[in-house]
Every structure is written in C-alpha cells, then in structure tokens.
Amino acid sequence: MVRKDWLIALAFLAPALILLFTFTHYPAVQTVIDSFWSTARGRRPSVFVGWDNYARMLQDDIFRRAMINNAIYAAITIPASVALALAMALFVQGRILGRGFLRMAFFTPTVLPLIAVANIWLFFYLPGFGLFEQVRGLAGLSPRNWIGDPDTALYAVTAVTVWAQAGFFMIFYLAALQTIPPSLREAAEIEGCSRWTFFRRVTWPLIMPTTLFISVNATINAFRTVDHIFVMTQGGPNNASMLLLYYIYEQGFRFWDTAYASALTVVMVIILAIVGIGQFFFLDRKVHYR
Amino acid sequence: MSTLAIPASRLDLDRALFMVGAWALALVWLLPLAYAVWTAIHPAAFETRFEPFAPLTLENFVRAWNAAPFARYFVNTILLVTMILTAQLILCSLAAFAFARFEFPGKNTLFALVLVQLMVMPDILLVRNYATMGSLGLIDTILAIGLPYFASGFAIFLLRQTFKTVPRELDEAARVEGCSWPGLLWRVYVPLAKPTMLAFGLVSISHHWNNFIWPLIITSSVETRPLTVGLSIFATTDSGIEWSIITAATLITSAPLLIGFLLFQRQFVQSFMRAGIK
Known part of the structure; x- marks a missing residue:
C-alpha cells in the first residue's frame, strides 16, 4: 500500500518536476560547467579553459563598473523602497481623507509594465522638455540631460525602480499593520504616548519580520530589475548605468559570448544564493509561512 | 490622565501634517503617470504646455x-x-x-x-x-x-x-x-x-x-x-x-x-x- 502511494505521488509530481529541472536546475548546473569552457566561434569548437573566464572578469573594467553600480543601485533602492512603503502603509491604514484615492495612487505604478514605466519616465526626464526640466526652467536653471549624463544616469534609473516597486511593498506592510491589536493603541493613548513613540516602541518591532521579508524581496529585485535600462540608457552613457543582469544580456545576446555570459551568470546565481541562505537563517519563517 | 496634558491644537496640527504628507506623496507619485496621460490625450502642440482648456483628442491613440x-x-x-x-x-x-x-x-x-x-x-x-x-x-x-x-x-x-x-x-x-x-x-x-x-x-x-x-x-x-x-x-x-x-x-x-x-x-x-x- 505504501509503495503504491509512492508511485501515485510520483505520477502527480512528475510533470512539474521535469519542467522545473529542465528550466531551473539543469541550466543552473550547466551554466557553471559552461563557464569553464570557451565560446565556440565559427569552426573553432568550445574548449576547456579552466578559470580563464573568471580571470578575465577580474580584468574587466565594465564588469567592475557593473558590480559597483549594482551595489549602489541596491544600497539606494532597498532602504528607499522599504521606507516609502512603510510611510505609504502608515498613511492609508487608518481613517484619512481620500483613503481609496491615496491607496490607488501608491499602488498603480506596480501594475504597469516596467517597459511602459521606462517610457513614461524617459519623457519625464527629457532635457529641456520633461516636467523636471520645466520646473528647473522656472527656477532659471539650465537644462540638464538626466539620463545622458554619466553623473546622474544611474540615479535616474534608480528613482524609476523605487517608484515602480514601493507601492507593491506597501501591501505587505498594510497586512502586517492590520495584525497589530487595536487594544495596544488604545492602551498607548490612555498612557498619553505620542504617535512617534508608539511607532518606535510598538509598531516597528512588531512589523520587523515584514521589514525583513520586504528587504529580501527588494534585494532580489535590485539584481533582477533591469527592464527599464533597455529603454532608458542601455547601460550607458559610458557604462554609467550598467547593471549585472544587463551586462549578462549584452555579453550573451549582443556579443554572443556565451561562455563569458555564463561565468557572469554564475556570479549572479551566487549573489542570489547568498540572499536566499541569508533569508533562511535570519528570518523566522514561522512568522511568514504559517 | 496625561492625555489631558496634550493640548487639542497640537493633536490637530499633528493630524493635519500627517494628511498633508500623505497627499503630497500621493500627488508626487501620480505625477509621472498624470503627465503621460496629459501628453497622450492632447495634440502634440500641448505636450509641455499646461492649459486647462487645451483641446482633447484621441488621435494619438489612433x-x-x-x-x-x-x-x-x-x-x-x-x-x-x-x-x-x-x-x-x-x-x-x-x-x-x-x-x-x-x-x-x-x-x-x-x-x-x-x-x-x-x-x-x-x-x-x-x-x-x-x-x-x-x-x-x-x-x-x-x-x-x-x-x-x-x-x-x-x-x-x-x-x-x-x-x-x-x-x-x-x-x-x-x-x-x-x-x-x-x-x-x-x-x-x-x-x-x-x-x-x-x-x-x-x-x-x-x-x-x-x-x-x-x-x-x-x-x-x-x-x-x-x-x-x-x-x-x-x-x-x-x-x-x-x-x-x-x-x-x-x-x-x-x-x-x-x-x-x-x-x-x-x-x-x-x-x-x-x-x-x-
């Protein structure tokens, strides 16, 4: 009987697992193997090159640029998204004038395709044309090419990411805030506790698991969210807004250097694995996954 | 009892600031999208000119x-x-x-x-x-x-x-x-x-x-x-x-x-x- 159950279970699992292995586990492992081989070009077949692709990475200025940019991108998008999401959730959780409208305003960017978002912001940033520029013009400042200037390009695309994802994270904070018992707030009010003290002493510690959960997701997004780069900057000018995943795309599908792209992908997988392991150890999973 | 110690005006100010903050953030958040909608429903001449009675058009969509x-x-x-x-x-x-x-x-x-x-x-x-x-x-x-x-x-x-x-x-x-x-x-x-x-x-x-x-x-x-x-x-x-x-x-x-x-x-x-x- 037990053995028969075993076979039935396998039958239920097989279709999903076969696809999962084919498009997640097998490519992950094969990518590691590919990274030790050279790219086949024309009649030249792929040969084993050991650590060559990785050695090249250490010498590659664009790779270094992409890693630094990605670190900056993560260092800004993660805290900014978390802070804004929390502010939004606090704004709309209680009774406030126009609550439905506010909620909609915060959440709407989340349902737009990032490609569409990129177009909207591209226009917004347009030198001497977009709304930013109009305001600068009124203030008597000279036009500025926000995404064409190496000093500002990375920050311009970073702002877009924050705009596109903060409302999404707001939802999780809203759910967390709902679980705080109203009796706590009533007690605090009787004690004459200020709004800020209540937040710092009660709300913030209670929603800490949610903050960690959101931070992990924001971290993954910081490495995965590059769609807008395609429309806005293509990693430029002069690699000023180059991010790791975009660089993988460029190496793999513009220069067709698949071996080097594989080595870059391995770096990406390692980063995500570290995030995953970190989540496993730091998050009390019982809190989220009841 | 200390609730009584906080003057009502301070509470009102607190609440008002909270609401202003919420609305300011919401309007800033909607701005890029609103700007895109403005551009899309007006003739090209009004792309960056904000006149309240600019003629509306669906021609851009067509x-x-x-x-x-x-x-x-x-x-x-x-x-x-x-x-x-x-x-x-x-x-x-x-x-x-x-x-x-x-x-x-x-x-x-x-x-x-x-x-x-x-x-x-x-x-x-x-x-x-x-x-x-x-x-x-x-x-x-x-x-x-x-x-x-x-x-x-x-x-x-x-x-x-x-x-x-x-x-x-x-x-x-x-x-x-x-x-x-x-x-x-x-x-x-x-x-x-x-x-x-x-x-x-x-x-x-x-x-x-x-x-x-x-x-x-x-x-x-x-x-x-x-x-x-x-x-x-x-x-x-x-x-x-x-x-x-x-x-x-x-x-x-x-x-x-x-x-x-x-x-x-x-x-x-x-x-x-x-x-x-x-």
Missing part, C-alpha cells in the same frame, strides 16, 4: 495603434498569459497535492529543490535556456516564452500551504466513498483552494503581462512578440515618432491591467497580500 502591429501583440500577450496560467494551475496543483498529502522518500529534498526556484528564477538563466529552446526547435514561438514558467515553485509552495489546511477527514471520507486520487484533488481540494488560485492568478497574469527580457531574447517576429517587446521596439526606433504617440502607445499596452486594477482594486490588493504572506 496613430499609435496604426503605427505598429499592436493588435497582434495584444493577441500574443493574451495567448501567452492564458497559456502560462493554465499550465501553472494544472501542473502545480498536481505537484502541490503530492507534497501536501503523500509520504515518499526524499520528499523534503524535492521540496527544497522546488523552493530553490524562488531565488534562482529562469529570468536569470537566459543563456542556457536559450540554448535549450534552440535544441528543442522552439526559438521564436509563444510556447518558448512560457515554458520555463510552467512549473512555478511559488505556485507549488502556495498551493501546498492551502492544501495542507484541508481536513484529513474530508479526504478519508471521499476515499471511502470510492473517489480516486485525481477525483479527490479535483472535487475536494481544488474547490477549497479557489481563493488561493485567484490570488496566484492575478499575480501571475500581471507578472507575465509585464515580463520583458526573456520574451525579448526568445522572440524575433511580429507573430510571437508580446506587448512589452513590441512597445520597446516601437519606442526605440528613433524614427522621429512624436512623444505624444509613444506615450499613447505606452498607455495602450498598460491599459488592460490598469483598468482591471482600477475596477477590481480590492481583489487585487487582497490577492497580492494573500500571495505574499501565506
């Missing part, structure tokens, strides 16, 4: 629609999204059922391998998956865009959680009545998991409607390209297309999700909450 095969892109995206969701619900229900209700050797290891996909998504493994599609002869097909996402670790995880809450007595009763395993899944588990499926469905649809890099790589013709890829090509052709038309095209591609969201806001928000938290 010209955008005719400037690129958007109708075809729409069909492609709808086919893609439907195909992915259908496959995900079927495959992942089956797998989740096995994880929730059966005991077999290596169960925990297999489940851990499923969860790996939450971190290492197919979105990252572009190079190798492209090669796989090449050897399957699927490059430039709608099937190839969707295939890597059919077995969703996230869906398996969510459905397993839901299935585990179904009381065992229910399925024992059904088994005694002579119900087969697939019958049990279909008649007892699936109906009870409908809210979860709806939640996952909305998340999946919006994710794949908006997905970009993988479809960009794997497609190369009008017959297969989804909206996002079509829009990116349209917007970057640099052939002197006016901004008002590009913004109109942008709004066209986002419209179905946007309208769907505005109509079913509550369900959307609740679904995202449910999918994220359970």
Whole structure:
C-alpha cells in the first residue's frame, strides 16, 4: 500500500518536476560547467579553459563598473523602497481623507509594465522638455540631460525602480499593520504616548519580520530589475548605468559570448544564493509561512 | 490622565501634517503617470504646455495603434498569459497535492529543490535556456516564452500551504466513498483552494503581462512578440515618432491591467497580500 502511494505521488509530481529541472536546475548546473569552457566561434569548437573566464572578469573594467553600480543601485533602492512603503502603509491604514484615492495612487505604478514605466519616465526626464526640466526652467536653471549624463544616469534609473516597486511593498506592510491589536493603541493613548513613540516602541518591532521579508524581496529585485535600462540608457552613457543582469544580456545576446555570459551568470546565481541562505537563517519563517 | 496634558491644537496640527504628507506623496507619485496621460490625450502642440482648456483628442491613440502591429501583440500577450496560467494551475496543483498529502522518500529534498526556484528564477538563466529552446526547435514561438514558467515553485509552495489546511477527514471520507486520487484533488481540494488560485492568478497574469527580457531574447517576429517587446521596439526606433504617440502607445499596452486594477482594486490588493504572506 505504501509503495503504491509512492508511485501515485510520483505520477502527480512528475510533470512539474521535469519542467522545473529542465528550466531551473539543469541550466543552473550547466551554466557553471559552461563557464569553464570557451565560446565556440565559427569552426573553432568550445574548449576547456579552466578559470580563464573568471580571470578575465577580474580584468574587466565594465564588469567592475557593473558590480559597483549594482551595489549602489541596491544600497539606494532597498532602504528607499522599504521606507516609502512603510510611510505609504502608515498613511492609508487608518481613517484619512481620500483613503481609496491615496491607496490607488501608491499602488498603480506596480501594475504597469516596467517597459511602459521606462517610457513614461524617459519623457519625464527629457532635457529641456520633461516636467523636471520645466520646473528647473522656472527656477532659471539650465537644462540638464538626466539620463545622458554619466553623473546622474544611474540615479535616474534608480528613482524609476523605487517608484515602480514601493507601492507593491506597501501591501505587505498594510497586512502586517492590520495584525497589530487595536487594544495596544488604545492602551498607548490612555498612557498619553505620542504617535512617534508608539511607532518606535510598538509598531516597528512588531512589523520587523515584514521589514525583513520586504528587504529580501527588494534585494532580489535590485539584481533582477533591469527592464527599464533597455529603454532608458542601455547601460550607458559610458557604462554609467550598467547593471549585472544587463551586462549578462549584452555579453550573451549582443556579443554572443556565451561562455563569458555564463561565468557572469554564475556570479549572479551566487549573489542570489547568498540572499536566499541569508533569508533562511535570519528570518523566522514561522512568522511568514504559517 | 496625561492625555489631558496634550493640548487639542497640537493633536490637530499633528493630524493635519500627517494628511498633508500623505497627499503630497500621493500627488508626487501620480505625477509621472498624470503627465503621460496629459501628453497622450492632447495634440502634440500641448505636450509641455499646461492649459486647462487645451483641446482633447484621441488621435494619438489612433496613430499609435496604426503605427505598429499592436493588435497582434495584444493577441500574443493574451495567448501567452492564458497559456502560462493554465499550465501553472494544472501542473502545480498536481505537484502541490503530492507534497501536501503523500509520504515518499526524499520528499523534503524535492521540496527544497522546488523552493530553490524562488531565488534562482529562469529570468536569470537566459543563456542556457536559450540554448535549450534552440535544441528543442522552439526559438521564436509563444510556447518558448512560457515554458520555463510552467512549473512555478511559488505556485507549488502556495498551493501546498492551502492544501495542507484541508481536513484529513474530508479526504478519508471521499476515499471511502470510492473517489480516486485525481477525483479527490479535483472535487475536494481544488474547490477549497479557489481563493488561493485567484490570488496566484492575478499575480501571475500581471507578472507575465509585464515580463520583458526573456520574451525579448526568445522572440524575433511580429507573430510571437508580446506587448512589452513590441512597445520597446516601437519606442526605440528613433524614427522621429512624436512623444505624444509613444506615450499613447505606452498607455495602450498598460491599459488592460490598469483598468482591471482600477475596477477590481480590492481583489487585487487582497490577492497580492494573500500571495505574499501565506
């Protein structure tokens, strides 16, 4: 009987697992193997090159640029998204004038395709044309090419990411805030506790698991969210807004250097694995996954 | 008693500041979108001139629609999204059922391998998956865009959680009545998991409607390209297309999700909450 159950279970699992292995586990492992081989070009077949692709990475200025940019991108998008999401959730959780409208305003960017978002912001940033520029013009400042200037390009695309994802994270904070018992707030009010003290002493510690959960997701997004780069900057000018995943795309599908792209992908997988392991150890999973 | 010590005026000020903050943030947040809508519904001459009584027009939408095969892109995206969701619900229900209700050797290891996909998504493994599609002869097909996402670790995880809450007595009763395993899944588990499926469905649809890099790589013709890829090509052709038309095209591609969201806001928000938290 037990053995028969075993076979039935396998039958239920097989279709999903076969696809999962084919498009997640097998490519992950094969990518590691590919990274030790050279790219086949024309009649030249792929040969084993050991650590060559990785050695090249250490010498590659664009790779270094992409890693630094990605670190900056993560260092800004993660805290900014978390802070804004929390502010939004606090704004709309209680009774406030126009609550439905506010909620909609915060959440709407989340349902737009990032490609569409990129177009909207591209226009917004347009030198001497977009709304930013109009305001600068009124203030008597000279036009500025926000995404064409190496000093500002990375920050311009970073702002877009924050705009596109903060409302999404707001939802999780809203759910967390709902679980705080109203009796706590009533007690605090009787004690004459200020709004800020209540937040710092009660709300913030209670929603800490949610903050960690959101931070992990924001971290993954910081490495995965590059769609807008395609429309806005293509990693430029002069690699000023180059991010790791975009660089993988460029190496793999513009220069067709698949071996080097594989080595870059391995770096990406390692980063995500570290995030995953970190989540496993730091998050009390019982809190989220009841 | 110290409540009395706080003057009422301070409380009012506090509340007023809170509200001003909320509204200021909301308006700033809507600004880019509002600006795009303004540009799209006015003639090009009013692109950057904000006159309250500027003439309204739908011409930008008409010209955008005719400037690129958007109708075809729409069909492609709808086919893609439907195909992915259908496959995900079927495959992942089956797998989740096995994880929730059966005991077999290596169960925990297999489940851990499923969860790996939450971190290492197919979105990252572009190079190798492209090669796989090449050897399957699927490059430039709608099937190839969707295939890597059919077995969703996230869906398996969510459905397993839901299935585990179904009381065992229910399925024992059904088994005694002579119900087969697939019958049990279909008649007892699936109906009870409908809210979860709806939640996952909305998340999946919006994710794949908006997905970009993988479809960009794997497609190369009008017959297969989804909206996002079509829009990116349209917007970057640099052939002197006016901004008002590009913004109109942008709004066209986002419209179905946007309208769907505005109509079913509550369900959307609740679904995202449910999918994220359970």
